[in-house]
Amino acid sequence: MRTFSQEIIEIIREIPAGKVCSYGAIAARAGNPRAARQVVRVLRACSETEGLPWWRVVNARGTISLKPGQGFEEQRDRLRAEGVMFDAAGRIDLAEHRWQPDWMEE
DNA sequence: AACCTGACTTCGG
């Protein structure tokens, strides 16, 4: 069977350039809306080896969770390179860049 | 089978 983590990996692979998705939304699509932290584990464990577009994953507020000097700059630059804009507070306009906003409709 | 880990999320003040 496919593990929850494997589902997460596949979902992240589907995020198109210029779009972003939150940890929670990915977890929700993988089957458990409360397993956002598991998405973090997956990224830490295999964003490199699996060649995932890890920079397209941000937190629910539309900001980068990585800390300066710890990957923040790289993620910001990679997103900018795909046309994602940040406001003065460092927030991404989710209304425009969130991937498949219809997922979470209830 | 507990215990630990986190790049999270939600809620209350």
Added chain:
DNA sequence: TCCGAAGCCAGGT
């Protein structure tokens, strides 16, 4: 809107 505390979870040890 911002901040801290408290939830929450799957996989590795």
